[in-house]
Structures are given as structure tokens and as C-alpha cells.
Amino acid sequence: MEVHVFSNSKRSAEWFDAIRRSKKHLLELHGYEELKAWTRQYAGSALIYVDILGLDEKEVGKLMRYLSSLGPISRKPNGNLLFGILDPKGALKDSAELFHFGAIDYIGKQLFASSLDTRRLDRAAGFAQNVLTRAVTSNGNGANHAELSETETGEPPKQSVGGIDFPQAVGMFDIRSVPAADSASYRYSGSDWSVIEPDTEYTFWFAFVSLNASRELAGQQSTGQSARLVGAFQEALDRYFGPSGGKIWMWKDFSGLMLFPFDGTAWAPVLAAYRFIMNQNLVNAEDLGLSVPISFQVALDIGNTTYREAGKTGTIISDSVNYIFHLGQKFAPHGSLTITSQIIPFLPERMTPLIVPMGKFEGRAVYRLRVPTPA
Numbered sequence: 001m002e003v004h005v006f007s008n009s010k011r012s013a014e015w016f017d018a019i020r021r022s023k024k025h026l027l028e029l030h031g032y033e034e035l036k037a038w039t040r041q042y043a044g045s046a047l048i049y050v051d052i053l054g055l056d057e058k059e060v061g062k063l064m065r066y067l068s069s070l071g072p073i074s075r076k077p078n079g080n081l082l083f084g085i086l087d088p089k090g091a092l093k094d095s096a097e098l099f100h101f102g103a104i105d106y107i108g109k110q111l112f113a114s115s116l117d118t119r120r121l122d123r124a125a126g127f128a129q130n131v132l133t134r135a136v137t138s139n140g141n142g143a144n145h146a147e148l149s150e151t152e153t154g155e156p157p158k159q160s161v162g163g164i165d166f167p168q169a170v171g172m173f174d175i176r177s178v179p180a181a182d183s184a185s186y187r188y189s190g191s192d193w194s195v196i197e198p199d200t201e202y203t204f205w206f207a208f209v210s211l212n213a214s215r216e217l218a219g220q221q222s223t224g225q226s227a228r229l230v231g232a233f234q235e236a237l238d239r240y241f242g243p244s245g246g247k248i249w250m251w252k253d254f255s256g257l258m259l260f261p262f263d264g265t266a267w268a269p270v271l272a273a274y275r276f277i278m279n280q281n282l283v284n285a286e287d288l289g290l291s292v293p294i295s296f297q298v299a300l301d302i303g304n305t306t307y308r309e310a311g312k313t314g315t316i317i318s319d320s321v322n323y324i325f326h327l328g329q330k331f332a333p334h335g336s337l338t339i340t341s342q343i344i345p346f347l348p349e350r351m352t353p354l355i356v357p358m359g360k361f362e363g364r365a366v367y368r369l370r371v372p373t374p375a
Contacts, residue, residue, distance in 0.1 A: 007051030051086040064101040071102035205260035208299040208328030236287040240276045244268040267346035295335035299328040302342040341365040
């Protein structure tokens with residue numbers, strides 16, 4: 001399960017070290033101050049833990065009301081934020097009250113004094129998934145209801161995947177049909193940029209990203225307006241992809257290539273890309289300031305290239321770089337997240353039903369991930 005921890009404690013990495021080392025759950029650490037910005041972009045079924053160390057009683061109450069407003073008991077149709085509370089000093093007088101606000105878990109002083117292992121998180125994740133499953137089949141006011149068949153409603157039945165409703169039933173994708181990833185040539189670049197040296201070949205996550213302004217705003221933008229639009233789009237890319245290690249590496253006009261370090265285990269880049277595509281309307285409104293939304297596209301692949309700093313890449317020759325540009329420019333649909341067979345092994349199991357085969361491009365199997373149509 002995807003787990004996010006929001007804490008300003010220098011010991012937060014230590015607390016969850018056993019979880020991180022197990023690699024059973026994707027773990028990301030954030031500062032407490034990042035909580036609201038992260039929840040505004042949140043889309044999915046992650047479990048978050050929030051550290052209340054240093055908060056007074058009034059601040060804890062305000063935090064709980066905020067988290068509760070986004071959770072399954074909020075009575076909102078899309079209320080699916082699953083959260084637990086970290087209380088390393090045992091400051092809360094009534095920890096049971098947290099569950100009245102919809103909390104999934106509480107980790108108090110006694111557990112911090114012993115250990116926080118994968119078994120505890122497994123139980124919390126299992127409970128969280130059960131809560132989410134009930135939440136997405138509720139009618140919005142807390143009462144569960146049975147889904148009607150097509151013959152009873154006259155409409156095809158809907159299916160929910162990770163809290164996302166699709167207009168028709170979604171079958172489980174057969175993962176065995178995906179060609180095996182070509183991992184023999186991988187030259188792992190690590191979990192961050194600290195060991196990456198110029199003029200050295202590494203394996204990276206590649207993301208072709210494009211703002212379809214040249215097609216959808218043809219003749220409506222001056223050169224200065226287009227430059228400001230591209231700048232705002234790039235800032236949004238940094239905000240969404242930066243926490244996963246993404247950097248804009250090459251850019252021309254309205255599209256470019258982003259690189260992410262590749263350690264063979266982390267899959268945060270694909271989740272960042274999915275959030276970005278899902279939030280197209282929000283990015284248009286909040287970042288680009290456009291009255292007429294412009295669609296984006298993202299295409300993901302894993303491959304090798306010699307690394308040089310951005311702006312100094314002119315003489316690089318790489319089949320992987322050529323392929324991702326061709327995929328994005330010639331094949332990937334507008335408004336979509338397109339992935340190659342190299343990406344499939346890194347998808348969490350819960351995203352398997354979102355995979356849609358698209359055929360082959362330049363000899364490689366290509367897929368897209370289902371994304372609900374923005375409201």
C-alpha cells in the first residue's frame with residue numbers, strides 16, 4: 001500500500017525504517033507543513049500518518065476536523081482519505097476519540113517505545129482497504145446499498161477502482177500477457193540524484209510531457225503569452241513530479257522530457273504522472289489561469305541514456321530518448337497517461353484493472369491507464 005508520513009520530527013525516518021526496508025509498502029516522508037498541499041492533489045487510496053508532536057489541544061482538534069472532512073465518514077461522494085495519527089509522546093487524553101473522526105490507526109507512546117513493524121502496518125492497511133471498499137459502495141449518507149444490474153436500471157453497471165467510478169465494468173487485466181521487461185541492460189541510477197555523474201550511462205524513468213497548446217490555442221496566444229504559459233506549466237510539473245525526483249531535462253516549444261532516477265524498486269513516478277493527468281482541470285485553473293482548459297499528455301518508459309546536465313544534451317545519442325519522443329509525439333493520445341511494457345512490473349496491484357492495451361509502437365507493447373473524465 002502507498003503510505004505517506006507527515007512529520008517534522010527528525011526521527012520520522014527511524015520510526016518507519018523497518019517498513020521502508022521491507023519494501024512491502026511504498027513509503028514517502030513529508031514535512032507536516034506539506035499536508036494540506038498534498039491532500040489538495042490527492043487522488044487514490046493511500047494511507048497517511050500525521051504526527052501531532054508539538055500541537056496543542058486546539059490545534060489537534062482543528063487537524064482532526066480537517067482530516068475528517070476528507071475521509072470516508074465525511075459523506076462526500078469522493079471522501080476516501082485514510083489517515084492515522086502518530087502520538088510519540090502520548091499527549092492525547094482520549095485516543096479513542098480519533099476514531100470518531102474516522103481515523104484508521106493510532107500509534108501512541110507505548111508502540112513507539114517497542115517497535116513499529118510491517119505486521120502492524122499490514123493490519124492497518126487491511127483495515128483501511130476494507131473501509132475504502134465500503135465507502136465507495138455507499139450512497140453518500142453512510143448507508144450501504146446493493147448495485148442494480150443493467151436490466152434493473154437500463155444502464156451498464158459501474159465499477160469502482162481505487163475510488164474511481166468507470167461507466168462500464170472493468171475486467172482484471174491479465175498481467176501474464178505483458179512481455180517480460182528487458183532488465184539485463186539496466187544500469188541503476190539510484191533512489192536520488194546524489195550518485196549520478198555527467199557523461200555516464202544510467203537507466204532512468206523517462207516521462208514525455210506535453211501541453212497541447214499549439215493545437216488547442218492555435219493563433220490565440222502571442223509569443224510572450226506562450227512563454228508565460230509554458231513557464232507556468234513547467235512550474236506545475238516541478239510541483240507534481242519533483243517529490244519523486246523528476247527533473248525537466250529537455251524542452252522545446254510545448255513539450256519536453258523529464259528524467260527520474262531508477263533504482264529498480266520505487267514506482268513513485270508513475271503515481272505522480274497519474275495524479276498529474278487526473279488533475280488536468282485543477283492545473284488549468286490554479287496554475288495556468290486559462291478559461292478554456294488545455295489537455296496534457298504523459299508517456300512513461302524506462303531506458304538508458306548518457307546523462308548530461310539540462311541545456312548540455314545536444315550531442316547525446318540514445319535509442320531510449322528517441323523512442324520516448326516518438327511515442328509521445330506520434331502515438332500517445334491527448335489527455336492520457338501512456339505507458340510501455342517496461343512500466344507494468346512497477347504498477348501496484350490495485351492499478352492492474354486500469355491497464356488498457358493499445359497495441360505496439362516501434363516493436364514495443366504500449367498501454368494506457370484508465371483515467372476518469374474530468375468533471
